[in-house]
Amino acid sequence: MNLKKQLVCGLSGLIFSAVMASSAMAAGVAQFNDKGELLLPQDYREWVMVGTQVTPNELNDGKAPFTEIRTVYVDPDSYAHWKKTGEFREGAMTVKELVSVGDRKGPGSGNGYFMGDYIGLEASVKDSQRFPDEPGNWAFYIFYVPDSPLVTAAKHHPTAECAACHKDNAATDMVFTQFYPVLRAAKETGESGVVAPK
Ligand code: HEC
Numbered sequence: 001m002n003l004k005k006q007l008v009c010g011l012s013g014l015i016f017s018a019v020m021a022s023s024a025m026a027a028g029v030a031q032f033n034d035k036g037e038l039l040l041p042q043d044y045r046e047w048v049m050v051g052t053q054v055t056p057n058e059l060n061d062g063k064a065p066f067t068e069i070r071t072v073y074v075d076p077d078s079y080a081h082w083k084k085t086g087e088f089r090e091g092a093m094t095v096k097e098l099v100s101v102g103d104r105k106g107p108g109s110g111n112g113y114f115m116g117d118y119i120g121l122e123a124s125v126k127d128s129q130r131f132p133d134e135p136g137n138w139a140f141y142i143f144y145v146p147d148s149p150l151v152t153a154a155k156h157h158p159t160a161e162c163a164a165c166h167k168d169n170a171a172t173d174m175v176f177t178q179f180y181p182v183l184r185a186a187k188e189t190g191e192s193g194v195v196a197p198k
Contacts, residue, residue: 028091029075030125037153038125038141044095047073051180056101056113069099069115072180079186086188088173092126119146123154124162126173134159135167136174 031039041047052071055064074082078092102116121144128137140162141154163174171178178184186193 027089028093028125028127029077030091030093030127032130033153035153037155038123038139040121040123040143040150040152040154041075041093041095044073044075047075047095048079048182050074050079050182053179054101054113067098067119068101069113071097071099072176073097074183079183082183083186083190083193084188086172088126088175090126090128094124094175096120096122098122118144120144121150124166124175135163138163138166138174140166 029041031041033039050072052069054069055066056068057064073095075093078089081087081089081092097118098120100116100119101113103114105111106114121142123141123143124138125131125141126136126138131137131139140157140159142157143152143154144150166174166176170176177187182193
């Protein structure tokens with residue numbers, strides 16, 4: 001190979017590595033604006049729903065610390081990675097919807113806690129490049145709380161208010177997988193989680 005060819009090959013190798021490095025940094029679905037705020041993903045309801053929790057006010061002296069029915073979604077590529085490895089990949093993102101309890105009388109299905117109105121929307125993103133100093137490299141966000149408008153770009157929420165409880169209590173890498181049967185069932189199986197949770 002002559003010098004010119006060597007140079008061209010070397011340069012294209014460099015460019016290739018630079019492109020790969022920048023795409024590795026951008027891995028994941030999370031998008032940020034130039035102020036570093038997380039953009040609300042418009043399609044999160046097409047992600048994988050991994051679990052739902054209910055802490056009704058009436059079991060909590062009239063006011064549950066966390067209102068009331070909560071549903072958690074994980075982005076599809078991170079779910080695929082979890083299925084293979086049992087780990088949350090770089091760029092993993094979760095979204096949690098909070099819903100009030102509406103009706104308590106079921107139409108023939110029995111009394112219970114039926115979903116009412118949307119009252120909250122939160123998210124978390126794992127990114128070691130962007131959040132090297134956060135516990136587990138996770139950052140937490142709030143898009144919606146009652147009596148405020150929904151925001152489509154959310155500020156990074158203070159670590160002390162969110163991450164500490166996750167760090168102390170969540171089963172896997174600060175995510176509450178102990179409450180997500182879909183993740184437990186699919187963990188390291190490569191399957192879609194239609195098997196009983198481990
Ligand atoms: C006192 C403990 C505690 C605190 C503080 C807390 N969380 Fe959580 N979080 C939970 C629990 C428990 C779950 C499991 C699902 C559920 O019950 O809501 C959870 C689940 C989540 C999830 C779904 C993914 C996961 O990690 O399991 C998101 C997103 C989330 N919380 C965001 C937040 C944000 C944003 C804050 C701060 C404003 C926050 N959390 C503060 C306990 C906490």
